[in-house]
Amino acid sequence: MTAGTPADGLPARSRGVIALLEENCTVCMLCARECPDWCIYIESHQEPVPGAEYGGAGDRRRVRNVLDRFAIDFSLCMYCGICVEACPYDALFWSPEFSYAETDIAALTHEQGRLREWMWTVPPPPAHDQGQRPPRD
Amino acid sequence: MTPEEIIAAAGAGLPPEVRCEPDHGGVMLRVPPGHWLAGLAFARERLDCDFFDWLTAVDEADEGFSVVVHVYSLAGRHHVLLATALPRSAPRLPTATGVYRGAAWHERETHEMFGIGFDGHPHLAPLLLPDGFEGHPLRKDFVLAARAAKEWPGAKEPGERGVPGKRGVPRARRRGPPHVPHGWRPA
Numbered sequence: 491m492t493a494g495t496p497a498d499g500l501p502a503r504s505r506g507v508i509a510l511l512e513e514n515c516t517v518c519m520l521c522a523r524e525c526p527d528w529c530i531y532i533e534s535h536q537e538p539v540p541g542a543e544y545g546g547a548g549d550r551r552r553v554r555n556v557l558d559r560f561a562i563d564f565s566l567c568m569y570c571g572i573c574v575e576a577c578p579y580d581a582l583f584w585s586p587e588f589s590y591a592e593t594d595i596a597a598l599t600h601e602q603g604r605l606r607e608w609m610w611t612v613p614p615p616p617a618h619d620q621g622q623r624p625p626r627d
Numbered sequence: 628m629t630p631e632e633i634i635a636a637a638g639a640g641l642p643p644e645v646r647c648e649p650d651h652g653g654v655m656l657r658v659p660p661g662h663w664l665a666g667l668a669f670a671r672e673r674l675d676c677d678f679f680d681w682l683t684a685v686d687e688a689d690e691g692f693s694v695v696v697h698v699y700s701l702a703g704r705h706h707v708l709l710a711t712a713l714p715r716s717a718p719r720l721p722t723a724t725g726v727y728r729g730a731a732w733h734e735r736e737t738h739e740m741f742g743i744g745f746d747g748h749p750h751l752a753p754l755l756l757p758d759g760f761e762g763h764p765l766r767k768d769f770v771l772a773a774r775a776a777k778e779w780p781g782a783k784e785p786g787e788r789g790v791p792g793k794r795g796v797p798r799a800r801r802r803g804p805p806h807v808p809h810g811w812r813p814a
Contacts, residue, residue, distance in 0.1 A: 516785070523781030528774070528804075536786040555786035 502613040504586035505569045507600075509608035510560055514581035517555035521573035521582060529566035530573060531599075533559035562605060564590070565598040585611040628705045630654050633674060640673055641666060653706030660711050660720055667696065667726040670707050675700045682723060682733035684741040686767045691715040692743060696723065696730070719744040740765040771806045779804040 500506070517534040536553040574582045585608045592598050600608075618624070628636070633654040634647040641647075645666065646657040658666035670676045676698035685693040696709045713720065722745040723730040734745040735754040742763040745751060753760070762769055781804070803809050 519781060519783060519785050522783075525781070528777060528780050531780050532783065533788065534783075534786050535788045553786070558788075 500586040502586070502616060503584065504588075505571060505584055506586040506588035507564070507584075507590060507608050507611075508562055508567070508571075508574060508605070509583045509585045509612050510562075510602065510605035511581050511583065511609050512557060512560060512602055512606050514579045515557050515560065516579050516581075517557050518578070520576045520578065524572050524576040526570065526572065527566045527568055529563040531559065531561045531563070532557070557602070560602045560605060561599050563599040565595050583609065583612040585609075586613065587611045628674065628700070628703050630705075633705060633707060636673060637669070641669055650708055651706075653708060655708045655710060657710050657712075660713060663694075663709075663711050664721055664723070664726060666709050666711075667698075667723050670698050670709060671726055674705075674707055675703050676705075676707050677701060679727035679729040682730050682737060684718075684737045684743055684765075686741065686765065687712070688767055689715075692718045692741060694720055694737065694743065696727075698727070713743065718742065719746060721746050722748040724748060739763065742766065770808065770811060774804045774807045775811060 517532060519532060522528075522530040522532050534555050534557050537556050539552040539554050571584065574584055587608060590598075590600075630649045630653065634649070637645060637647045637654070637656055641656070641658070642662055642665075644659050645662065648655050648657075656666060656670070678699040678701050680697040680699055682694065682696045685695060687693055690712065692713045692715065693710050694713060698707050698709070699705070700707075711720065718741070720743065722734060724734065724745075725747070731749065732754060734748055735751060737743050738745060738748075738751050739753045739756050739760075740763055756764070
């Protein structure tokens with residue numbers, strides 16, 4: 491019998507799959523640039539900020555980046571976690587789920603929706619150390 | 628032996644050029660290349676480190692290479708790391724196989740990955756790399772050719788659609804992917 495299945499309770503920090511909280515992604519491209527395997531694909535475009543079409547300060551049209559595609563190719567990923575570390579906006583998380591083997595290698599490229607679904611399997615962050623200053627936010 | 632006892636024994640039994648320092652619960656002995664074999668023999672015989680764990684190298688860029696060995700005492704349960712610094716121009720060491728026979732494969736791998744020579748090695752043939760492979764892949768200056776063949780996903784600017792570089796030349800594109808010299812193309 492294999493020990494260490496999710497039923498046995500894997501450690502919360504297990505590197506099973508990377509989840510995307512797309513609401514937090516600002517398309518800064520940092521993860522795609524830091525990834526040593528080049529396995530993160532991001533497509534985005536710019537849109538005017540609603541309500542600011544007719545100029546704010548200096549009558550400049552304000553735009554924001556909108557995410558169109560976020561995909562991780564888990565056939566290339568080496569699970570180093572640099573993208574999770576690099577993300578300054580808390581959009582990438584480790585999930586301990588590992589059961590997503592495929593017979594078709596192309597199916598290992600998880601698109602945005604699937605990466606977002608993995609978010610539901612992300613464990614809560616570990617408790618603060620005893621005596622640690624409480625978080626400010 | 629405790630780390631303190633190992634450091635005391637090494638200080639008494641090894642030449643004064645050897646630097647001893649505690650390292651992650653064990654001891655790191657930094658020996659000059661000329662005392663490499665003496666240091667290994669000392670670890671095996673006097674420090675009772677009968678278990679050879681691994682040998683590898685570290686590319687220290689301008690400071691050349693370090694060759695590092697980890698040995699362990701099964702009876703005393705203590706760890707010892709031995710390291711020596713080699714110049715980049717002529718990285719050579721006498722083989723450790725006379726002291727630890729198990730070092731043979733590790734030296735073959737270190738030879739092909741870092742281009743470090745081991746004088747007196749019985750069979751210094753490539754171990755893992757395919758026949759005809761050129762270069763030493765674990766050296767920092769080794770060009771990652773696969774990165775020139777594939778388009779870098781990080782080349783796009785935030786908010787940029789489609790082919791990168793359409794809105795002028797973005798900064799990341801100009802800088803190019805890491806570990807590929809600017810303008811480098813595979814032969």
